[in-house]
Amino acid sequence: SQQGEEDPQALSIQEGENATMNCSYKTSINNLQWYRQNSGRGLVHLILIRSNEREKHSGRLRVTLDTSKKSSSLLITASRAADTASYFCATSQGAQKLVFGQGTRLTINP
Amino acid sequence: DAGITQSPRHKVTETGTPVTLRCHQTENHRYMYWYRQDPGHGLRLIHYSYGVKDTDKGEVSDGYSVSRSKTEDFLLTLESATSSQTSVYFCAISDGGTDTQYFGPGTRLTVL
Numbered sequence: 001s002q003q004g005e006e007d008p009q010a011l012s013i014q015e016g017e018n019a020t021m022n023c024s025y026k027t028s029i030n031n032l033q034w035y036r037q038n039s040g041r042g043l044v045h046l047i048l049i050r051s052n053e054r055e056k057h058s059g060r061l062r063v064t065l066d067t068s069k070k071s072s073s074l075l076i077t078a079s080r081a082a083d084t085a086s087y088f089c090a091t092s093q094g095a096q097k098l099v100f101g102q103g104t105r106l107t108i109n110p
Numbered sequence: 111d112a113g114i115t116q117s118p119r120h121k122v123t124e125t126g127t128p129v130t131l132r133c134h135q136t137e138n139h140r141y142m143y144w145y146r147q148d149p150g151h152g153l154r155l156i157h158y159s160y161g162v163k164d165t166d167k168g169e170v171s172d173g174y175s176v177s178r179s180k181t182e183d184f185l186l187t188l189e190s191a192t193s194s195q196t197s198v199y200f201c202a203i204s205d206g207g208t209d210t211q212y213f214g215p216g217t218r219l220t221v222l
Contacts, residue, residue, distance in 0.1 A: 031209060042200055042213030043153070088152065092209040096141050096160065097168075102152035
């Protein structure tokens with residue numbers, strides 16, 4: 001069974017707008033990561049947030065983590081056409097294994 | 111793709127035939143993983159390796175076996191392919207530091 005569940009499953013916005021994706025998970029975690037997958041390609045790591053962190057930034061990306069609600073959000077600001085991709089959250093409980101959610105398909109319209 | 115290659119990139123085979131997919135890394139990372147990706151299921155872990163000759167099962171290991179005789183190579187074998195194994199297969203590696211994984215380009219397998 002999947003640990004992480006992304007919401008929404010699909011999101012379509014205009015270029016320049018902000019995009020927010022959410023991830024919920026079921027059990028305690030060591031860290032939570034976000035990955036991007038462009039069509040026909042492998043996943044690319046974007047950002048990792050540890051269980052004792054609440055917010056993290058990387059360029060136009062902002063990730064929050066609420067361990068009490070077992071949820072995380074990924075915000076992409078000032079979206080670009082190149083941000084069109086699927087985004088996955090992945091949770092780690094240790095043991096060097098990740099459990100991935102089903103992903104959010106993001107489309108940026110020019 | 112972080113020094114990871116997968117071969118073949120595409121394969122069409124028939125039910126009942128054996129199939130071996132290869133993952134090769136040049137990063138000298140300890141951990142290697144095989145996932146399958148299907149619509150509606152995201153990525154699911156098939157098998158992983160935590161060192162040469164050290165492997166363990168993942169969430170969907172039935173019908174698959176793996177081998178790792180060298181640090182750089184991780185093989186996934188379907189002993190007798192079935193149509194339900196039609197999928198895109200991804201290899202990933204990790205150095206074991208932060209759980210971050212780096213993915214290969216994927217292999218699209220079709221079992222007729």
